[in-house]
Amino acid sequence: MELQQLVREIHWLEWQLRAFEDKYGVLSADFYRAMESGQLAEFDDGERPQFDDFLEWHGLYKTWLNREKNYRELMNRQPIQDQLRRVLVAS
Numbered sequence: 001m002e003l004q005q006l007v008r009e010i011h012w013l014e015w016q017l018r019a020f021e022d023k024y025g026v027l028s029a030d031f032y033r034a035m036e037s038g039q040l041a042e043f044d045d046g047e048r049p050q051f052d053d054f055l056e057w058h059g060l061y062k063t064w065l066n067r068e069k070n071y072r073e074l075m076n077r078q079p080i081q082d083q084l085r086r087v088l089v090a091s
Helices: 003-024 030-038 051-077 080-090
Strands: none
Touching: 003 030, 003 051, 003 080, 030 051
């Protein structure tokens, strides 16, 4: 995946994550840690109205972590000036 596309996906994911953060008053990183450690098991029964939101939020954050990791890996292999040159030539 190219760097510019990763940045777009990261921004879209962050926009989606912010909606959940605003709705529940918790930052995504804290929510994710709580989900991963089992602290939110009481919401896992599938009957609470938040169940679907929490599944989606968890999945979005996990995807964000993956995209962020991919971005960092690409940045480590490709100097930033090369990326900027590529974008400037294309525009």
